[in-house]
Amino acid sequence: MVKVIPLLLGVVPFGLVTGIAGVAVGLSVFEIALMSATVYAGAAQLVALQLMGAGASVIFVLLGAAVVNLRYVMYSSAIAKTLSPLSKPWRATAAFLMTDQNFTLTLNHAQELGPRLAPWFFIGAGVPMWLLWLLTTAIGAWLGAKVPESWSLDFGIPLSFLVLLIPALRDRPSIAAALVGGVVATVLAGLPYRSGLFVGLLAGIATGAWLEGRKR
Amino acid sequence: MKGLELWLTLFLLTLSAFALRYGPMALLDKLELPEWLERALRYVPAATIAGLVFPALLLKQNQLVLFGNDRLLAGLLAAVVMMRTRNVLLTFAVGLGVLWVLQG
Numbered sequence: 222m223v224k225v226i227p228l229l230l231g232v233v234p235f236g237l238v239t240g241i242a243g244v245a246v247g248l249s250v251f252e253i254a255l256m257s258a259t260v261y262a263g264a265a266q267l268v269a270l271q272l273m274g275a276g277a278s279v280i281f282v283l284l285g286a287a288v289v290n291l292r293y294v295m296y297s298s299a300i301a302k303t304l305s306p307l308s309k310p311w312r313a314t315a316a317f318l319m320t321d322q323n324f325t326l327t328l329n330h331a332q333e334l335g336p337r338l339a340p341w342f343f344i345g346a347g348v349p350m351w352l353l354w355l356l357t358t359a360i361g362a363w364l365g366a367k368v369p370e371s372w373s374l375d376f377g378i379p380l381s382f383l384v385l386l387i388p389a390l391r392d393r394p395s396i397a398a399a400l401v402g403g404v405v406a407t408v409l410a411g412l413p414y415r416s417g418l419f420v421g422l423l424a425g426i427a428t429g430a431w432l433e434g435r436k437r
Numbered sequence: 438m439k440g441l442e443l444w445l446t447l448f449l450l451t452l453s454a455f456a457l458r459y460g461p462m463a464l465l466d467k468l469e470l471p472e473w474l475e476r477a478l479r480y481v482p483a484a485t486i487a488g489l490v491f492p493a494l495l496l497k498q499n500q501l502v503l504f505g506n507d508r509l510l511a512g513l514l515a516a517v518v519m520m521r522t523r524n525v526l527l528t529f530a531v532g533l534g535v536l537w538v539l540q541g
Contacts, residue, residue: 227525252443259451264489269450273438279446282438286450290457292485295478297461298470304462316459321482373536376508379493380515380532386486387519395483402484403491410492411499418488425484430476 224330225346228322231384232353234377235263240361241368242267246274250362257358261317261351265289266358267378268415281414288419296324303331304340315340318347321385329388394436398429507539 236257243253248270260266265286272282296319304315323346327339334342361368368374390396402425409417438446470478494512495501503509515532518524 230526231529247439248443252447256447256450259447260454262454265450265454269446273443273446279442279449282446283449283453287453287457289485289489290454292482293454293457294461295481297458298465298475298478301462301465312462313459316462317455319458321486371540373533373540376511376533376536377529379490379508379512380529382486382490382493383512383516383532384519384525384528386483386490387516388523389483389486395480398480399483399487403487406488407492407495407501410496417492418485421488422481422484425487426477426480429480429483430473433476433479 224326225322225349228326228384229349229353231322231377231381232263232350233357234374235381236354236357237361237364237368238375238378239263239266239270240358240363241365241374242270243358244362244365246270248362250359253362254355254359258351258355260286261320261354262286262290262293263354263378264382268418272414277414285415285418288415288422291422292321293319296321300324300327300343303327303336304343306336307340311340311344315344315347318344318351320347320350322350323347325385325388394429394432397432398425401425401428507536511536511539 239257240250240253243256243266244250248256256266260269268289269282269286272285277285297316300319304312307315323343326346327334327343330342331339386399390399402421404421405424406418406421409420411417412420490512494509495503495506497506497508511532514535515528518531519528522528
């Protein structure tokens with residue numbers, strides 16, 4: 222359980238910034254807290270809030286969030302076996318609590334934990350994260366514009382993702398997928414509705430999958 | 438976005454996020470993914486997360502800034518720390534620390 226703590230620390234600046242972003246777009250503290258409690262997906266929340274602020278309609282907000290959340294499809298299929306011992310309600314709970322962090326942690330320690338503990342570790346790591354997320358976004362929203370920009374708290378967000386990206390660069394295809402995905406998303410950052418992210422994703426997947434195919 | 442439109446959006450966002458997290462594991466009992474899809478899915482996290490990190494480090498006000506970019510430098514140093522030590526706390530400390538120093 223101690224292993225979760227460093228990752229929990231990363232949640233703090235992320236949560237604060239998301240809360241601040243929420244009020245900047247006009248949501249109330251309650252609305253942001255509710256969003257964090259139910260949607261519980263930081264990157265997607267940020268993209269959604271940004272799109273809302275830009276006046277996008279519901280459908281585009283949903284699409285933007287869905288692109289960012291697509292990685293959960295991979296996580297879900299990858300962790301399905303590990304979570305299979307759980308009963309349906311517990312599996313749904315585990316799914317609800319799924320984040321980059323508890324997914325990565327559980328998979329990395331799957332051997333040590335063994336098949337009986339692993340699913341509970343996943344949930345056990347997920348609960349404090351959810352609580353912390355809720356708390357930090359609410360505090361961020363409440364603090365609102367009072368946190369000075371000079372603190373550059375928002376840098377905590379790319380840092381949080383960087384910390385997840387590095388371990389994902391396991392082989393050449395993954396590195397290529399990341400490079401291509403990252404560069405394309407950067408070049409196309411000006412496209413509306415964050416569609417650059419989506420194009421980058423497709424380009425990255427194509428690159429990774431193609432390179433993997435060539436290895437054989 | 439306010440009122441009913443906001444509540445509708447939050448509701449749909451919640452459903453969508455949960456569907457993506459729960460759907461695959463619930464359905465996988467019944468159907469197997471075709472090989473090409475499994476292979477493609479494998480690269481979604483790396484490509485998505487990079488798609489979130491790169492612009493944040495490389496762009497300043499939507500312009501590409503490669504030199505004199507303190508976030509890029511702080512990010513690169515943090516990346517090196519992460520690669521060498523796999524220590525999350527240290528990585529955060531270095532990343533934020535370097536940025537604060539560079540920003541004076």
